[in-house]
Amino acid sequence: MNYSLEAGGKRIRPALVLTAAHAINGSADAWKSAMRIACAVEYIHTYSLIHDDLPAMDNDDYRRGKLTNHKVFGEAMAILAGDALLTHAFRLIPQAVREDGVPLDAGLAIVEDLATYAGAAGMVGGQAADMQGEQGITTIEQLEYIHLHKTSDLIVFSVKAGARIGGASVKQLELLSLYARNIGLAFQIQDDILDVIGDEKKLGKRTNSDVAQQKVTYPFLVGMEESIAMVSRLTQEAKDAVTEAGLASPEQLLRIADYLVQRDH
Amino acid sequence: MNYSLEAGGKRIRPALVLTAAHAINGSADAWKSAMRIACAVEYIHTYSLIHDDLPAMDNDDYRRGKLTNHKVFGEAMAILAGDALLTHAFRLIPQAVREDGVPLDAGLAIVEDLATYAGAAGMVGGQAADMQGEQGITTIEQLEYIHLHKTSDLIVFSVKAGARIGGASVKQLELLSLYARNIGLAFQIQDDILDVIGDEKKLGKRTNSDVAQQKVTYPFLVGMEESIAMVSRLTQEAKDAVTEAGLASPEQLLRIADYLVQRDH
Numbered sequence: 001m002n003y004s005l006e007a008g009g010k011r012i013r014p015a016l017v018l019t020a021a022h023a024i025n026g027s028a029d030a031w032k033s034a035m036r037i038a039c040a041v042e043y044i045h046t047y048s049l050i051h052d053d054l055p056a057m058d059n060d061d062y063r064r065g066k067l068t069n070h071k072v073f074g075e076a077m078a079i080l081a082g083d084a085l086l087t088h089a090f091r092l093i094p095q096a097v098r099e100d101g102v103p104l105d106a107g108l109a110i111v112e113d114l115a116t117y118a119g120a121a122g123m124v125g126g127q128a129a130d131m132q133g134e135q136g137i138t139t140i141e142q143l144e145y146i147h148l149h150k151t152s153d154l155i156v157f158s159v160k161a162g163a164r165i166g167g168a169s170v171k172q173l174e175l176l177s178l179y180a181r182n183i184g185l186a187f188q189i190q191d192d193i194l195d196v197i198g199d200e201k202k203l204g205k206r207t208n209s210d211v212a213q214q215k216v217t218y219p220f221l222v223g224m225e226e227s228i229a230m231v232s233r234l235t236q237e238a239k240d241a242v243t244e245a246g247l248a249s250p251e252q253l254l255r256i257a258d259y260l261v262q263r264d265h
Numbered sequence: 266m267n268y269s270l271e272a273g274g275k276r277i278r279p280a281l282v283l284t285a286a287h288a289i290n291g292s293a294d295a296w297k298s299a300m301r302i303a304c305a306v307e308y309i310h311t312y313s314l315i316h317d318d319l320p321a322m323d324n325d326d327y328r329r330g331k332l333t334n335h336k337v338f339g340e341a342m343a344i345l346a347g348d349a350l351l352t353h354a355f356r357l358i359p360q361a362v363r364e365d366g367v368p369l370d371a372g373l374a375i376v377e378d379l380a381t382y383a384g385a386a387g388m389v390g391g392q393a394a395d396m397q398g399e400q401g402i403t404t405i406e407q408l409e410y411i412h413l414h415k416t417s418d419l420i421v422f423s424v425k426a427g428a429r430i431g432g433a434s435v436k437q438l439e440l441l442s443l444y445a446r447n448i449g450l451a452f453q454i455q456d457d458i459l460d461v462i463g464d465e466k467k468l469g470k471r472t473n474s475d476v477a478q479q480k481v482t483y484p485f486l487v488g489m490e491e492s493i494a495m496v497s498r499l500t501q502e503a504k505d506a507v508t509e510a511g512l513a514s515p516e517q518l519l520r521i522a523d524y525l526v527q528r529d530h
Contacts, residue, residue: 128342
């Protein structure tokens with residue numbers, strides 16, 4: 001469990017939990033009561049990577065420059081480490097209520113959101129569709145379904161959870177969900193774009209690997225020009241939603257939207 | 266997910282959730298508000314069976330007379346079905362608060378209990394110890410550790426969850442935890458005993474399979490006579506704890522303790 005948690009990564013999801021709590025609440029230490037929930041979402045993300053890397057799934061030997069979990073500990077332990085990380089994420093939520101001042105009703109709403117966005121109708125559903133659809137994806141709708149669930153859902157959870165802890169209104173939760181959905185999708189399309197036009201040194205991996213693996217991507221389906229336009233449209237809509245939400249401190253959320261699409265690795 | 270949920274089994278864990286709620290509360294429809302939590306524990310149990318049966322784990326082709334999940338749907342889908350069942354169990358708890366009248370604080374305590382008893386310090390920990398310990402188990406303490414976590418922990422969760430819904434006191438929760446711990450352990454020892462002296466027709470599987478697979482069991486470690494004495498001692502202690510708890514309707518809990526050890530399959 002620790003090996004994979006400590007393997008690094010961008011930590012986008014926990015950063016979004018903390019940032020959303022701060023954006024709603026405005027006070028400098030609003031992130032403190034959101035820290036345990038930020039960890040919970042990283043636990044979920046980490047479990048999903050461990051299971052995705054298994055031989056029966058994507059069969060990857062390396063992740064973030066380190067051997068994947070099952071290459072070090074064996075398949076049985078990797079499956080169990082994933083199961084335990086997934087389970088432990090839910091343990092952190094009642095602890096956040098007891099220890100960090102997260103309100104009881106927000107805690108239970110966060111449990112339900114996490115189970116919804118991470119489960120069969122969310123992230124796991126997206127992964128299952130991806131597994132079943134390999135080679136068979138022919139429409140932009142199918143590809144969008146996979147990315148909305150496989151990637152965006154956990155990002156939506158992160159932003160909503162932080163917003164709930166910060167005390168968001170129903171309207172603010174809706175607008176921030178739209179923000180999160182859009183940056184999640186833009187993030188994924190940008191990944192596809194970088195695989196074609198990125199700098200191998202900055203990416204730390206070979207470009208054109210999607211083409212080599214015959215993966216269906218946005219540039220493949222709609223062309224490079226339209227893919228770049230989509231990223232910019234989705235990002236603008238995301239930022240508009242944040243502005244409309246009338247938050248106490250919207251700056252960091254706006255900056256993250258720009259960072260995700262302006263990154264070159 | 267449905268294939269494995271509908272494969273049958275004794276449904277001991279959900280029965281214990283409903284029975285504990287009734288035992289504490291005493292009213293004839295006390296089980297109604299516990300039904301969703303009873304389903305949650307069966308989801309957890311079912312996910313654990315799907316993952317345990319995988320080739321990397323116990324590599325079983327049959328379970329309850331049907332092909333195992335991965336033999337029908339492939340390994341990738343079996344891993345994901347397990348992940349989704351585990352996640353969905355947690356989704357049922359906030360729903361039980363919203364729809365079934367489970368109090369908010371009991372709901373959050375049940376989330377924490379489930380994550381604790383099913384996670385790294387509970388069921389998954391027991392399974393990991395079992396995997397790592399194969400062939401290397403030499404003491405009764407090691408064997409007990411595995412069974413307490415692999416089997417008893419989810420039974421303790423079931424009884425505690427039902428008791429919380431029924432409105433149990435702290436003292437009653439403690440006594441019922443002892444009851445559940447003991448019947449879980451007795452259940453496991455009885456399984457070992459039946460593997461040696463049971464009737465193959467009633468069991469629906471070959472006897473002496475543990476010996477053939479060189480599994481370390483209670484009869485192997487302490488002998489048949491002492492194993493039988495342990496079952497009877499654990500069962501009596503379990504029943505004493507129920508009696509001491511001063512429940513409104515203890516009869517069914519007492520009957521389940523007897524059923525588990527008097528069963529011949």
